[in-house]
Amino acid sequence: MTASNSQTLSALGLDVGTSRIVAAQRQDKDIQFDTQLNAFVNIPFSKLTQGVLKKERIPHLVQDAEITVYGDESERFANLFHKETRRPMLRGVLNPDEANSLTLVRQIVGLVMGEGEGQGRRVCFSVPAAPLGASEEVNEHESSLKTMLSKLGFDAHPISEGLAVVYGELEASNYTGIGISCGGGLCNVCLAYLSVPVFSFSIPKAGDFIDSSAAQLRGEPATRIRSIKEESFHFNGHFVNKIHQALSTYYDDVIQALVAALRDQFASVQNMPKLNRPIPLVLSGGSVMPPGFRDRFEKSLRETELPVAIAEVRMASNPMVSTARGALVAALSEL
Amino acid sequence: MRVPAFLLVLVSDSLRVFLNRQHYCSGSNTSLVTRMVWRRSLGWRAGWFSDPAGRLKFLRRSLRESPDLKAGSRREWVRPLRRISVVVITLLAALTHTDTTAMLPPGKPVSKPAGQVWLVQTTPQFDLYSNGLRIEEQYATFTEPRRYMAFARAQSDPIASGGEWRSVPAGIVYHTTESHWAPFEENQNRSLRQAGEGLLEYVRRRHSYHFVIDRFGRIFRVVRESDFANHAGNSVWADDIWIYINLNQSFFGVAFEARSKGSGGEPAVNAAQVYAGRVLTQMLRARYDIPATNCVAHAQVSVNPANYGVGYHLDWEANLPFAELGLADNYKLPLASVKLFGFEGDAAKIETGPSSMGEGLEASIAEIRKNAAAENLPVGRYRGKLQKRYRDAIRALRGKGAYQEYN
Numbered sequence: 004m005t006a007s008n009s010q011t012l013s014a015l016g017l018d019v020g021t022s023r024i025v026a027a028q029r030q031d032k033d034i035q036f037d038t039q040l041n042a043f044v045n046i047p048f049s050k051l052t053q054g055v056l057k058k059e060r061i062p063h064l065v066q067d068a069e070i071t072v073y074g075d076e077s078e079r080f081a082n083l084f085h086k087e088t089r090r091p092m093l094r095g096v097l098n099p100d101e102a103n104s105l106t107l108v109r110q111i112v113g114l115v116m117g118e119g120e121g122q123g124r125r126v127c128f129s130v131p132a133a134p135l136g137a138s139e140e141v142n143e144h145e146s147s148l149k150t151m152l153s154k155l156g157f158d159a160h161p162i163s164e165g166l167a168v169v170y171g172e173l174e175a176s177n178y179t180g181i182g183i184s185c186g187g188g189l190c191n192v193c194l195a196y197l198s199v200p201v202f203s204f205s206i207p208k209a210g211d212f213i214d215s216s217a218a219q220l221r222g223e224p225a226t227r228i229r230s231i232k233e234e235s236f237h238f239n240g241h242f243v244n245k246i247h248q249a250l251s252t253y254y255d256d257v258i259q260a261l262v263a264a265l266r267d268q269f270a271s272v273q274n275m276p277k278l279n280r281p282i283p284l285v286l287s288g289g290s291v292m293p294p295g296f297r298d299r300f301e302k303s304l305r306e307t308e309l310p311v312a313i314a315e316v317r318m319a320s321n322p323m324v325s326t327a328r329g330a331l332v333a334a335l336s337e338l
Numbered sequence: 339m340r341v342p343a344f345l346l347v348l349v350s351d352s353l354r355v356f357l358n359r360q361h362y363c364s365g366s367n368t369s370l371v372t373r374m375v376w377r378r379s380l381g382w383r384a385g386w387f388s389d390p391a392g393r394l395k396f397l398r399r400s401l402r403e404s405p406d407l408k409a410g411s412r413r414e415w416v417r418p419l420r421r422i423s424v425v426v427i428t429l430l431a432a433l434t435h436t437d438t439t440a441m442l443p444p445g446k447p448v449s450k451p452a453g454q455v456w457l458v459q460t461t462p463q464f465d466l467y468s469n470g471l472r473i474e475e476q477y478a479t480f481t482e483p484r485r486y487m488a489f490a491r492a493q494s495d496p497i498a499s500g501g502e503w504r505s506v507p508a509g510i511v512y513h514t515t516e517s518h519w520a521p522f523e524e525n526q527n528r529s530l531r532q533a534g535e536g537l538l539e540y541v542r543r544r545h546s547y548h549f550v551i552d553r554f555g556r557i558f559r560v561v562r563e564s565d566f567a568n569h570a571g572n573s574v575w576a577d578d579i580w581i582y583i584n585l586n587q588s589f590f591g592v593a594f595e596a597r598s599k600g601s602g603g604e605p606a607v608n609a610a611q612v613y614a615g616r617v618l619t620q621m622l623r624a625r626y627d628i629p630a631t632n633c634v635a636h637a638q639v640s641v642n643p644a645n646y647g648v649g650y651h652l653d654w655e656a657n658l659p660f661a662e663l664g665l666a667d668n669y670k671l672p673l674a675s676v677k678l679f680g681f682e683g684d685a686a687k688i689e690t691g692p693s694s695m696g697e698g699l700e701a702s703i704a705e706i707r708k709n710a711a712a713e714n715l716p717v718g719r720y721r722g723k724l725q726k727r728y729r730d731a732i733r734a735l736r737g738k739g740a741y742q743e744y745n
Contacts, residue, residue, distance in 0.1 A: 134459075170390070170394060174390045174393060174394075177380075177381045177384045177385075177393070177397060178393075178394060178397060197380065197381070197384075197397055197401060198394055198397040198398055198401070199401060206460055207460070207461055207462065208460070208462055212462045215462075216462065252479060252480060255480050255562075256475075256478060256480070256562070259480070259562050259564055260460060263457075263563075263564075264457075264460070267456070267457055271456070302483070303483070303564070306483050306505055306564065307564075331391075332390045332391050332394055333394065335391030335395075336391045336392075336394040336395040336398065337395075338391075
């Protein structure tokens with residue numbers, strides 16, 4: 004292995020999202036992605052259960068009188084025990100209501116990044132842009148993750164989630180354009196010009212807001228709503244049931260909030276570069292997956308006056324991993 | 339001669355800068371062209387890197403040496419060379435006679451100036467604005483994006499010349515909900531809350547307004563701002579530039595949980611509601627550039643096309659506290675429906691006197707008389723002519739699919 008190859012293999016991109024954690028690393032000319040749910044469930048402790056989990060290699064922690072199953076397996080165990088999964092993160096940052104949030108994130112990061120110490124490998128990890136009025140929370144979150152990754156032996160550098168989407172998807176326009184990541188807790192947005200971020204922001208309306216609002220309206224558990232959303236929801240104007248109708252209502256709310264925030268941000272930004280040709284806009288994240296989302300978003304966008312022309316609104320090549328991919332590109336570019 | 343696309347775009351940009359000075363009034367043209375040439379060439383050179391990380395690395399490294407960043411530190415001899423290169427490229431372009439129109443980027447749309455009120459925080463539960471306005475979100479719903487046809491008054495015959503499609507909100511119509519009523523007293527808290535919640539559920543289902551101000555002065559979003567709401571029915575208003583017919587699509591609907599005529603002669607709205615109305619009006623006007631004269635009561639705009647009567651709905655026919663809402667007394671404005679389309683007011687039905695739409699009705703009737711005299715027509719015949727104009731307008735709207743039927 005050459006020194007250059009060794010360096011390439013040593014870089015990592017990490018998307019620390021509210022609902023999923025995704026790691027990206029280069030394997031030859033391809034990029035390999037590892038993903039885990041950023042969730043956990045507590046089940047009652049028994050030696051028998053612990054033994055089975057160990058034997059089946061199911062990731063878990065034993066704390067006090069409980070066993071915490073985390074990552075992808077948490078959903079299966081939640082269904083088995085008729086419980087709701089819990090999240091170590093809330094609205095893009097470590098969940099202040101969960102005492103072990105950082106420990107659990109560390110464990111899940113371990114699952115996607117592989118065993119062993121970081122050994123100085125460079126990792127770029129995603130952090131949300133500050134939502135309006137909540138920059139302190141984001142700073143604390145960023146600092147906690149950086150410390151945690153450094154303790155694991157990584158050379159850790161934060162990257163704004165929206166900028167990571169730009170780096171992951173807008174290579175063809177020399178990293179000029181708007182990257183949007185609609186995840187579980189937040190929608191992150193970044194406008195970049197020749198790779199330099201002009202503005203970044205986030206809004207606290209995203210997938211979880213849609214799930215919980217629709218759940219509240221229809222009197223159903225949020226997990227059921229999420230499952231329906233992921234399996235069968237699509238925007239086509241005809242809704243098979245009231246849950247689909249509610250999902251559509253709250254999706255529209257998110258889209259409207261996003262477009263309004265984008266318009267406001269353009270209005271308030273100073274030193275805007277002269278973007279004298281239309282720029283692309285790319286959509287990524289788990290919440291943009293329902294068929295028809297792109298069209299609905301573009302319709303709202305076209306009805307809003309923006310000071311720049313948008314050349315195209317397109318979906319990311321793989322919306323679930325765009326942020327991790329962009330974080331990897333950023334990490335590799337710094338080697 | 340085949341010229342690389344990069345070169346053509348670059349040349350076209352250079353020419354544009356030299357020929358179109360008003361876009362580049364700050365700084366010298368030469369330095370702007372230098373920057374542009376540098377950016378273009380940077381983008382072009384970045385294209386040599388097939389590896390995304392390599393391209394990003396190149397861009398980042400190059401930007402550290404950007405002329406934008408280091409203009410002051412450039413060695414002096416670089417500038418003349420760059421200037422010469424730009425002139426040479428420009429000459430080359432003139433010689434190639436190649437049509438580059440298709441490659442020219444579109445003109446930059448004009449940005450609206452930021453308003454005085456801005457969004458401070460948005461959460462799933464509420465939006466908070468810099469003037470203290472807080473909009474509760476739990477009843478928010480949607481209809482379809484706003485789109486309407488307005489008639490331009492600058493045309494000699496605005497109706498015959500055809501309307502223009504627009505999507506910006508043009509004004510605010512104030513309503514009262516005329517809903518279930520409980521005395522505003524401490525021992526009525528439960529009834530007051532229940533009445534408010536029931537009302538909000540009802541108007542949400544019917545998409546009746548954009549905002550409702552409840553009796554505690556809380557502002558609830560009902561239909562979101564980008565969409566139309568079913569609040570105005572058959573209605574007419576006009577400003578100096580446009581004539582608006584049926585205002586569901588063009589105006590915001592703001593409803594006070596109130597009855598226009600309180601049973602004991604008490605004011606229709608309380609101080610908390612008036613304050614809420616004021617900050618909401620302030621935000622909407624700042625955000626959408628709404629002129630004060632387009633902030634009116636429902637009674638002022640409501641019409642009945644079946645009998646050409648004004649004031650089909652009479653909410654806020656009097657005592658809308660314009661001054662407390664930060665507006666001039668718009669009751670004095672002539673009614674557009676009367677002045678432009680010959681609608682008539684029933685004096686027995688409509689409240690007259692100060693702070694009532696009767697003032698505007700009188701003003702518009704005076705204008706009708708004056709205009710009829712100017713055309714040497716009896717008032718009745720002149721009205722008939724205006725009413726025909728209204729029918730023509732409705733026909734025009736129907737023809738373009740811009741008319742919503744009302745019962």
